[in-house]
Amino acid sequence: MSDIALLPEVRAFLQQGHDCFINGDYGRATGPAHPVVNPGTGETFAEVREAEQAQTDAAVNAAHHAFHSVWRDMAPLQRGAILNRLADLIDQHGEELAQLETLCSGKTIQLSRAFEVGQSSHFLRYYAGWAGKINGETLTPSLPSMQGERYTAFTLREPVGVVAGIVPWNFSLMIAIWKIASALICGCTVVIKPSEFTPFTLLRLAGLAKEAGLPDGVLNVVCGTGACGQALIEHEKINKVSFTGSMSTGRRVGAQAMQANLTRATLELGGKNAAGFLADIDTQKAVAGVMEAAYLHQGQVCAAAERFYVHRSRLDEIVDGVAAQLKQLKIGSPLDESTDFGPLSNRPHFEKVSQYFASAPDVTRRPT
Template sequence: MSDIPLLPQVEAFLRRPHGLFIDGVNVRSHSSQTLAVTNPATGQVIAQVADADLADIDAAVDSANRGFQLWSQAAPATRGNVLLKLADLLERNREELAQIETCQSGKIIQISRAFEVDQAAHFLRYYAGWATKLSGQTLTPSLPSFNGERYTAFTLREPVGVVVGIVPWNFSTMIAIWKLASALVTGCSIIIKPSEFTPLTLLRIAELAIEAGLPAGVLNVLTGGGHVGKGLVEHPGTHKVSFTGSVPTGIAVGRSAMGAGLTRATLELGGKNAAGFLRDVDVDKAVDGIIEAGFLHSGQICAAAERFFVHRSQIDAVLEKLKLRLSRLNIGSPLDEHTEFGPVTHHQHQLKLLGYFTQARAENNTIIHGGTLIDRPGCYVEPTVILANSINDTLLNEETFGPIATFLPYDSDEELLALMNNGPYGLSASLWTNDLGKALRMVPAIHAGTVWVNMHTLLDPAVPFGGSRSSGIGREFGSAFIEDYTELKSVMIRY
């Protein structure tokens, strides 16, 4: 077992002085403050990025408004072609981007390649197809005619303006591409604020966007702490925010947006997602589903399941086989192609997860597997399985955003639905069963923006995604994103 060698261009990129990306080029920040980017697999600092200040925010907003004036007038096919060229460039630079991503996030290299690059390119191509399909309606008003005059009306879809995209650290490339593509295909410009933990890959992608033919100013990237996102949301020169992240931060972003002149906001937040396994599910298939739903990328996925409800007749067998499977996982360096489970993305998150283990023990939950940090350099956490005592236990109510699967048995389908719907959140859920008819009857009763059947976590650009209740406002993907990035204008004509 050994790490793949870093490409020379990756090593050169990491050594570069990293500024901000404004008006189509890398520029030095007005601020002298920098932030360290740490490899979570080793604990070593791999780069320094600028911590932008108010002058940088003003410069990026000015650039984005100039870019918007140009890009909003571009032919729809031109917009689509730029996205297609960017998708090609992502694939051409696949290994470079994947290695940068793995170095900054600790994501195992196979996931960086397949999701952060390949899926990002796939989403770009899907969104590119919408460029020539944005449309309004023709309408016939019912106004009375007094002197033979007639009336007609139609609607237009117009881009909202400068979008602020605030991107989390768990999928810093793919989620940024979702926001970038939504904005660009509708004629908006965008300023992306990546997480301070994972800002590097996006700085490289911004360079590729210019190579793809995107005009200067249409895409800007500002690195820095939370004050940068707040400054962008509240700036009078921005018109929409698209935020992906935690529920508390999302609520704060939504309030700031509303207070800044009713700035539009799309909030894709987390939750406490549930997976329910009906009595007829084979135990081995249930274990496969649990690993898919809860342990991909160390559980650091907003839609991942954290609450698992298994019929009482199967709970012991499921937990025993799951413990065995997790004990055999190859835990190691994310740059080793044989690694199946890597670190969490940063030290603060590692300590947060340790706190949940302490809380579980304090509440006398049964730790079936894991429940510890791994004694090695970096931010490693044991994949953990916990059996709770009741639905009120902390680990069944607070989002951990990590490799912690908490279980509770149930006795009836009615009880299962009540358990799955417990709590204020509603991002995603899944049902696992061989009885498709029963599943389809249960789906309408589940409070979640997305419900999977016999699968979990996987997303497709044609299928809208977003949360209900406290898990968010608005939708990504499909055609649903169009309303959030365009303004509807009505035109009436008398003739």
């Protein structure tokens, strides 16, 4: 097979040269330009400019105004209806979004369709279902009575304000939806920063959100590197930071948020996951489990298994089964629907993985 043809809508969107989406409109940033490279070919097919302080301020101020003027006080079921309409639009524009994602990240087109599109609309509908169901609790505390009075304590849940979401490159749309949908359904507004390697899926999503009826300023997108993220974290009108990424960067994000204004921060960081197989495991299921846990999206998954513990009595057959499966994988262009294993997503990640191979011991023997 060969690469699928890019949709005219994809080509047209890339030619528009958007760098940010602020207060309901696309615009151009003023910072340095970053090339956006197709990992499947190594060719630069677009560029995105860094959001400087002026764009960051405009995005946060728009979100702050929208929070106080329209979104915080909107009826929860209305917010849920907008999220459901956005889920419908994601499904309708699914192939467009999937192609943009594959162009930026090197994710196979089949995986982009299944995860970035399919799961994103599912999660939007899940969070939309929480509209009207977010509640607190009441209780009667046993405080000392002075004149026979009794006390009631209750929890009142209120939106925190403007949420800054910082998204990694491995699942740029799906992970962003986790942050965006959960914040919006609670009445918060959002400024989201995609990775400079994978900016266009989220920029396109912002336009669809407006089409779904999201008021201007409720969802804003700024692009750039860590400097852009830091400007968001330290902004005085940011009330919550949600970050997904590496342990080292997460530590800095958490520290910056605390130093800025004791800003709330949620950090979803890298794992060191293991998978274990006992003596009674079915060999085919074990081999399939290894292939999924280790090689989905070229292993570029935060929940990917990095260590496998196999009962010694089953080791040979499972290792042989995995080896046979690896030999059958078709390595190729991520836009080829028959490809099983595409490229690594960006040059820095490729160089990091290459260093691991260079420093790894030459293991040629199985344990005895």
